Amino acid sequence: MTINSSIAHAAKNPDGSWRDPHDLLEHLSSVGTLAAAFAEQYGSGWARLAGRWHDLGKYRPRFQRYIRLASGFEADAHIKGEAGKAPHSTAGAVLATDRFGSAGRVLAYLIAGHHAGLADWFGGLEGRLGNADSRDELNEALAENPPAELLDAGDFKPDLRAIPGGKSGFSLWVRMLFSALVDADFLDTERYMDPDKFAWRNCWPVLSELARLFDAHMANVAATAPPTPVNALRADILRQCREKAAAAPGLFSLTVPTGGGKTLSGMAFALEHARAHRKHRVIHVIPYTSIIEQTADIFRSIFGEAVIEHHSNAESDPERENHASRLACENWDAPVVVTTNVQFFESLFAARTSRCRKLHNLVDSVVILDEAQLLPPEFLQPMLDVLNLLTQHYGVSVVLSTATQPALSTRAYFDARQNLRGLDNVREIIDDPDTLYTKLERVQVRLPPDWQARTDWSQLALELAAHDSALAIVNTRADARALWEQMQVHDKGTLHLSALMCGAHRSRVIADIKTRLKAGVPTRVVSTQLVEAGVDVDFPVVFRALAGLDSIAQAAGRCNREGRLANKGEVVVFVPPKPAPLGLLRKGEDACRSVLHGITEQPLARTRFADYFERLYHACELDAHGIASLLEVDGKELAVNFRTAADRFKLIADEDSAPIVVRYMGEDGQDDSIDKWLATLRKDGPQRWLMRKLQRYTVNLHRRDVAKLLAHGDIAEIIPGLFVQVSDVLYHPTLGLDPDGSPHGSTSLIV
Template sequence: MYYAHSTINPNKSDWQALKKHLKNVADRSQEFANDFHAGNLAYVSGLLHDIGKYSPEFQKRLDGEKNPVDHSTAGSIEATRIFNGKQSAAGLLFAYIVAGHHGGLLNYGSAEGGLCERLRKPVPDYSAYCNEISIDSHTIGPLGLRPSPGKTGFCISFFTRMLYSCLVDADSLDTEQFCNPDKATLRTNYESFDILAKKFDAHMQKIQSGASDSLINRERKKIFSQCIEAGALPPGMFSLTVPTGGGKTLSSMGFALEQVKKNHLKRIFYIIPYTSIIEQNAKVFRDIFGWQNVLEHHSNFDPATVDTDDLDTGGESLRLATENWDMPITVTTNVQFFESLFSNKRSRCRKLHSLAKSVIILDEAQMLPTGYLLPCLAALSELVRNYGATVVICTATQPRLGDLLDENVRPREIMQSPDRLYETFKRVRVTDLGLLSDADLSARLKDHCQILCIVNTRNHAKKLYDAIKDAGNCYHLSARMCPVHRRKKIAEIKKRLKEGLDCRVISTQLIEAGVDIDFPVVYRTMTGIDSVAQAAGRCNREGKLPFGEVFIFKSTESHGKATSWQSFVAEIGEMTLAGSDDPLSFPTVSEYFQRLYHYKSDGGLDEKEILRQLEERAGEFAFPFEEIADEFQIIEEGTKDVIIPFDEHSRSVIERLRTAEFPWRFVRDLQGYSISIYPNEFREMERMNRIETITDRFYVLRSCEDYSDETGLKLRQGAGYDGSLLIH
């Protein structure tokens, strides 16, 4: 008798039989991969993945021997033996997946490293598997993939990740079912899309019946109706161009629900640029659909904070869903979404198969990382071409992404007349003030009772706030404030605006996308046209005035100078505005993106050459999975997270963290209380003994005196970095 997993019972009566585990994983892998017509391949990978456990050495380990045993390599070796000759490509495909099912997908490498070396590695005798498992090399069939022109390597490597995802999720779920059945029962406790659609319809009827018969509300109804109508179309690539205030969040969700219903799709994903704005949309969806149907997944979210009927099991159910995105609706970030698509790690790839036969809405799509734009678009194209997904590129200022996509996946616009909508929703006038010193700017800001000023760097925001705060009722927002702190301040700002009270806000760009806030006047440092448009979206948002006023300016101060990237987009923005009567019109925005992509076209849209690396040796099935994962980092590594003792809750958790036997248990309790800082800042704070290190992993600000309730983390003179907002 051969076993996959043991218990504390020495007579082995309740141990999991290896044959049963392999069959369970194969069946579940096949079920997942059937969504993209690769069930037979996934089934074989499930049978192969643990055949190394048939070795006497591994069985002795289950009996208590301490010697480590490699059980992953055997299945890879066997795959290349079974699938040789004309099917050698299939053998390598299985080899990648099986060899990496614990440690991650390997580089192909050479005899000295990577998968090649693993396939030459001596392993314990696993031949006993033949007595229990039969692997038929004739059942797998052709791959059936349709690569984009010139992207065969990308297509096959993407397929490898998706099959890998099916295997590792199936393996994890079956192991969990055996080892921790109580935990397994907390999964998949969500409602059907039929029920969710009824909840959504009831919510929309309530909103529309209570809305006044204004021009804007009539247009919002038309936008919603067009989205519902387009939802009946077959899956594909779509664009949704709706001005700020047009209700695109709920309209795009209506489109997604129709797609699910008409095309029998399985999930909805809502992808948002920043964690600083994601909470608002996730809360909207939870209020409509219920907490158990909506997953919010990003670095600053604690599932235990969700208001559920059962806080313990509710929080744990949501946490478990972050592992494989098995939830009807998932709201996550660009970073989480795209870095997972290019990862080689088991934990990050595990959820990828859930994207097949899903609706993926990219909110604020103009915020896709420019340096990785071509790989990101290639991934979205793959999901549409080969995995039955629908992708919606959703913006108020539609970037010219269609020009960078293959002809057969170029987006179809959902709105019938986006240019007419722009004119209907036009609520601001934009004026270019040219050069302004901080003295001139602060004088202007003090003249207004309610005003928002957005600048490019945190240092400028701090200095400008200090210059105007004596006017009273002033607020500062930046990534120097932990998320819990920012949320508190934004709530105060909204309350004052609603009550018509004085409110002057200095912010970095974190306020530009997704924050539902309405000022009569907005000032914006010169930047890209897309950011100007986002800033304008915070002005006269509700149309209470005939026109709101948006002023663009260039700072004359050294601390107001933009970073290299911001300077680059600001220069293109200035060039574009020079010949435009309306800075936010469709032709102006289109020209801006055309210029931007033209200037970045020489390698700047794929700075790490991800696509080239995947094509170089595609004919050999030789892919650098580890290197790609290391290089595809939207947030460049090197920053450190410092935990802020902001309130009584965080201080209490930090106190328990100091004496905890298992400090990782407190990670979720401290989400929302950390700030990312640059290496030079971290070193300076360490030198000045301002940081406490706990278990060599957690960095805590020692003194509350180093954190201001007005502006957040205090950086001593000379230690700072005049950087822009860190986007998480």
């Protein structure tokens, strides 16, 4: 490039010398080409033009002076775009509306948002486009005579009649275009700024290669599995999944009782379906962060490093992201992604660039929603809307995998507010689920003789102690602590599991439980419901506090799981001392009482779950935060509330909880790894590999409890939004973090 050429970015070589600057025309052309390729199936022309015009404002002299002199060629000049540092992201947006009128607002959303994220129209983008400074930005850029080929829209004609899903699909379509733009921008910037990192991208094996690894693994499993009736049924489930995979893409259900091998059979379906229909990746979505590691480990043991695991237990404040942390955010270009409901669905409704970046890679993928019954009712309607759009217009196949299929078909009620726009073309993979359930029935469920009579913890502890090995599952962390304390009278070796324990601690206890059960060592465990999803333990007796019917079924899946008992396992449902907290838990408990009232036989019969979920959903507001209306486009103005919808779509209310890194030192208290990682965090700041390490030592706590611990000096804020244990007695070796804090005067500073 010539010395007078306009610059997009500048960077130093490792030896400190300045490399040739990143030519602006080259950057805009490359981003346009890459964005168009990403959006090939749903709007390549829109994406190409957004890419070519997204940094048009960088032609203005103010930006060129800034990048050549004022910024010192800092890397973050591209990413931050703070006020006063030569704004440049509005010029292309104004040009788009000048050229194409109201249709140009689609491009304006993308271009104006490529740093700060998608904005609301009213109170946001509308005012910004009409601002005199924005007009000046465009005029100053055009005065520098950008290349004519850059400004030429060619044969592009904006056609809003071709939007995937029409008016109902507008907001998702804009987010998909936005994803194509911002990922292309990040990648082309990375290619210049960090060529070594860029060189590592797109080195993944294709799914057909992974299918061969999977087939070899499953052949080995079949050859070494004991010849039990349960294993024979698992093999048949696997066979059916493979045979049904040739079916046309769309919506599927995989209805298999707990312990039936859904995880691996679901992957078998996904790989075969991908092979038959040229899908590019498999995305396995899990409800709880607490179990994502073990599922990812299962797949990693088969596929090696072709698996990415994406969740966010220990992220720094997103408002303080920098160039390094944004580029480190996964864009889901791997062939196998294991993620959480939070990450998956919040990304689909996001406005931030780092969250939206991955969306275009959902196109032509297979998505497995594991434990689909745990989709939160208060967001159910917008979730179902987006699943319909993905399957109908973006080549996505979705598998609803669960032992207790929720009632997700369309329903209309006299009160229209209770209506559900559901999933109406779901095909079941299993030939005869009812027969399968009968064959896999391994437990006898004992219901309370009196639904009004409550069982106190001391009484339950006595019953639990009467069994050599038993599992008790309760509804809250406080209940788990109370029952565990009562068990100390009978068995001081009683184990405990709850989300007050960090992931490393829980994993160690779960491994200990499995080892003890396999060796026939008496094992009594008190747990919250986290044990009900993805934790493959096998007890002869399980006690379950009254809860939703799906939770009772999941608890039953931890009893006689392998069918090795001479008789059926025993599941005892009891009414705890206090009702479940108000909200979803209470509504689930009430719906369960209603469905099981007067029932004496087969309380977990498969046919009862549709009735249960209909009652549960009827008691809930299925779009409690008004997401669907916020994302409904105004046909005249193309007005959408992207930012407000994203802020409201929080499956876990960020403002209600905060992460605390605890000093869990291993079973013997001698493992000082956490201290080393915390020292690195203090010295070097957040790095993705380090934050992933810290995730395993993180406990989320309500902010009111965090504030109390902070005031008492039990914790400290190590980086904005992330706290660390200070008191050396705050973390109990069995119970985990004590939300009430350490006894007064017992702290010792360790940070």
